[in-house]
Amino acid sequence: MAKKINKTPRYLAVELLEKVEKQGAYSNLALNQTIKQNELSKRDAHLLTNIVYGVIQHKLTLEYYLKPFIKRPNKLQSWVKQLLLTALYQQIYLDNIPKRAIFNETIEIAKVKGHAGVRKFVTGILHAIDRQGLPSLDAITDPIEALSIATSTPRWLVEQLQKEVGVAKTKSILETVNQAPKQTIRVNTKVTTAKALTEQLEAEKLEVAKSSVTPLALQVNTGFIPATEAFKAGQAIVQDESAMLAVESMALKADDQVLDACAAPGGKTTQIAAQLETGQVTSLDIHKHKVALIEQNALRAHVKAQVRALQLDARKASEEFAKASFDKILVDAPCSGIGLLRRKPEVKYEKKYQDSLDLHQIQVSILDAVAPLLKVGGTLTYSTCTILDSENQQTVSAFLKAHPEFEQLKTKTAFELKADRKELGLTIYPDDYLSDGFYIATLVKRTEV
Incomplete structure (x- = not known):
């Protein structure tokens, strides 16, 4: 029985969740590796993915429900805790799984991974929960703590978002980030069109819809994109809708010389390159293996001729390039x-506000380093996949204060997203279009220093 059960989605979920918590593994990468290694069926892969993401997304909520039933939490083994959380998640959030099936397999996993005492302990907890029911969230009187537990968001993040966007918007954002992320692709305009790609994917039995965020994106509501012929041929690039907006806002010309200063894995590099003919994009990353990844993605996207990938810390770019070398950066x-909570839910538990403040300094130093490399009249586009102001407009404002030769203009997109906003920068919140959270600033160099 042990050999059989250790290949089941529930057993593998416990193993994966322990790896994410104890070793800091990325859930998406660990999931893909586990599915491939165990050659899981489509049904089993779906259940495994659902449980792993679900437990991580609802971790604080599930821990709140479990707490009254654990007398000595410090003695609880990590894998046993994960096992109980997976059982709770299935009971609360997955309506189509019978309680009997959840109980039976949870107890069997406890027996196989542990010993008779662990099996007895897990059995007792499950039956106690079944008899007594779960504690009510209404018992939490502190409104910030209540929102934190209900949405499984660390308290510091709830507090910071409320300071920045208000109580109502914070609640709206946090009520959507635990939903499953949309599967979206970018049309590789170097080799196909949105119409042709839609027809090809529909011929492969995928359900495709237009995006309301950008004309370059398609939503794929059924099927697995990497398995399609369109993906293999480089016609479809897996990318979130919001992430496409940074390059879209750059107003690229076919002969532009472009610097992509923090380029890996190369999604935006290939998006830039698809719009170039005689121009070129120079793509930097500090790690050698990531430079190789940029090159691989450029090859698959049929834009290798337009891409030059280099291993270089962007903060040392002036040592490699002459002043005024680029039309766009x-x-x-x-x-x-913090904008990626749907796709990487573990991020919210790993980060503290101090991390954001530390990153602000790094971001300013990168902008400082590349500023001299831009031609007068050129555009420097700054973007992040976070929604915290310390890394967004505060970073831009700090840069502008030190660089009066630059001016911030209102960021524009093809679909004129949030065109009536007062802010010059464009912030996409996760609840706006159910895409990733993202920020973009458009900075034009008016004079030379």
Whole structure:
């Protein structure tokens, strides 16, 4: 029985969740590796993915429900805790799974991974929960704590968002980030059109819809994109809708010389390159293996001729390039990733506000380093996948204060998103279009220093 059960989605979910919590593994990468290694069926892969993401997304809520039933939490083994959380998640959030099936397999996993005492302990907890029911969230009187537990969001993040966008908007954002992320692709305009790609994917039995965020994106509501012929041929690039907006806002010309200062894995590099003919995009990353990844993605996207990938810390770019070398520069900066909570839910538990403040300093230093490399009249586009102001407009404002030769203009997109906003920068919140959270600023160099 042990050999059989250790290949089941529930058993693998416990293993994965322990790896994410104890080793800091990325859930999406660990999931893909586990599915491939165990050759899971489509049904089993779906259940595994659902449980792993669900437990991570609702971790604080599930821990709140479990707490009254654990007398000595410090003695609880990590895998046993994860096992109980998976059982709770299935009971509360997955309506189509019988309680009997959840109980039976949870107890069997406890027996196989542990010993008779662990099996007895897990059995007792499950039956106690079944008899007594779960504690009510209404018992939490502190409104910030209540929202934190209900949406499984660390208290510091709830407090910071409320300071920045208000109580109602914070609640709206946090009520959507635990939903499943949309599967979206960018049309590789170098080799196909949205119409042709839609027809090809529909011929492969995928359900496709237009995006309301950008004309470059398609939503794919059924099927697995990497398995399609269109993906293999480089016609479809897996990318979130919001992430496409930074390059879209750059108003590129076919002969532009472009610097992508923080380029790996190369999604925005290939988007830039698809719009170039005689121009070129120079793409930087500090890690050698990530430079290789940029090159691989450029090859698959049929834009290798337009891409020059280099291993270089963007903060040392002036040592490699002469002043005024580029018409356009993109700094898609290292950030806290707080806008990606649907795709990387573990991020919210790993980060603290101090991390955001530390990243602000790095972001400003990158902007400082690349500023001299831009031609007068050129555009420096700054973007992040976070929604915290310390890494967004505060970073831009700090840069502008030190660089009066630059002016911030209102960021524009093809679909004129949030065109009536007062802010010059464009912030996409996760609840706006159910896409990733993202920020874009458009900075024009008016004079030379």
